[in-house]
Amino acid sequence: MTTTTEAFRFSEFGAPEVLKCETIALSAPAAGEIQIRQLAIGVNYIDVYHRKGVFAAQLPLPSGLGVEGVGIVTALGDGVGNLNLGDRVAYVGGPPNAYSTHRNLPAVRALPVPDALESETVAALIFKGLTAEYLIHRCVPVAKYDIVLFHAAAGGVGSIATQWLKHLGATVISTVGSPEKADIARANGCDHTIIYTREDFRARIAEITGGKGVHVVYDSVGADTFARSLDCLRPRGTLVSFGEASGPVAPLNLASLGAKGSLFVTRPSIAHYTADRSEYEAAAKNLFRAIEAGIVKAPNLAKYRLGDAVKVHEDMESRSTRGSIILIPSGPSR
Template sequence: MSQRIQFSQHGGPEVLEQIETQIPAPAAGEVRVRNHAIGLNFIDTYFRSGLYAPPSLPSGLGTEGAGVIEALGEGVDQWQIGDRVAYATGPLGAYAEHHVLPAQHLVKLPEAISFEQAAAVMLKGLTTQYLLRQVYPLQAGETILFHAAAGGVGSIACQWAKALGAKLIGVVGSEEKAERAKALGAWETIDRTREDVVQRVLELTDGQKCPVVYDSVGKSSWEISLDCVAPRGLLVSFGNASGAVTGVNLGVLAQKGSLFVTRPILAGYADTAPRLQAMAAELFEMIESGRIKVEIGQRFALGEAAEAQRLLAEGRTTGSTILLP
């Protein structure tokens, strides 16, 4: 038998329940991974709350984990039983002792990176890779703005931007988080609870603003972000922590300087196995070289998933949070 977390209705963390099921068998083209560690991410709360709709209810939760291949479906010849693997895309259901997913969503995990490190960094690290290396290929010397710079993705972005020679201005929600972002490599920080973000960006950039702004907060920061983008610059909206951005007026983009806006997701960039492998290889190289350090701020047992999500939603976590089956 196998333990898994599921939900039968949308709502708060309390709708999550731990159940016992038969160990799933992989179909053709699939593999079964025995998870050693599972990643917790803000997007998981979107599926639970109903902001994003799962295929059906009841539904499993989570798309990120790391472990060992336990069984292969028909036609899977690129993997072997016993291989160390990690994943960040594919069907919901990673909050479980065993997870079955299509083989193309797996990446080989180097021996130098632990299961816990991989589960803590795969989704956030691959997200950072496509944000800084694909959506807007960041160049040395550029000054950028990154919201939630002390959060899961932000903490990796601070390190990656510094490694690229870029100057990252991190927007944070407290003095403590400002110190954390600076320690991770942010060039400067702005505490949105006591500073005017737009005014500080103007001061820090000598009135030039930023060629790219990365915003995972969403609704409450949308207008602020637009006012921080330089003419003909890009606003990358990649999250909804404060709610979804709605009612976008395209005319505003013209008024504020012929701006560009994009709403990317990881699946749109890691959309083939070769692209996923290349992204993961770059991420793993950054970790193995020491330019990115993986910080696991919290560890919870699988059955404590509801509490872990509650703390994440309340902004009471630092670094990455993982579940241990």
């Protein structure tokens, strides 16, 4: 059976205007796939990278967009035995086709959603929450009393991660771009908030830590902060570079890591931390428990209609958004 879906697609890399909404026929799910009616669609900055062609080698055109959402299972492909029609599932990964009313999805990416959780909350948190989960629990497991610097702490991942870090007992230092964002960071539990447009965060880190530096820096900003972030680490500290909102990081002289204190640098990807099904499920359960316990909350949730996807991307790139963003398709939602 063929279903009609409204979906945003693009046939060239570029500005938000390359995104076009199309009405297309969606075939029945293939073996190992499910078909879902979307309830809420998560928006993440990786969508901007995909649209601009940062990962062009991995994304043949034309393409859909979006890698996270929540929906109701409406059809099952051959060989799918762990899901039923009517199940509510969340997902991260698979082919980028989340900006749509209906889609097909590899069943291995579908995660059952606990009944107690609202679809919009899960859509707002699933990608960013799983990103925060692997960053602070598995990439660099943060322990009680560790001192952490988190850049862009008022953003989607930053807001979630800093809430969770505070629960773990870490001392959380954040950088933000404005007093308004500083208020958000403090509300999420940050112990120290630095407005990087007004002061040198390296000097403030030295002051806060008594010159010792931090155990780990989480940096999604990239070009504008990377080199200075290295200067904030204590010996044998780790810089986790997981984004480049301000542009690509310049080539790194490996010898400088030794000179600065035998430092570690990693450039992780959520794809590699959720590729194994059992690890993916365990991470999701950890996140869902944190949401249900109130440890992690969807920060400053902004809702847009699916048809406003171009506007969403304009707002993200102008850095005018706060917290998490979701798209709402037409039709009933939970």
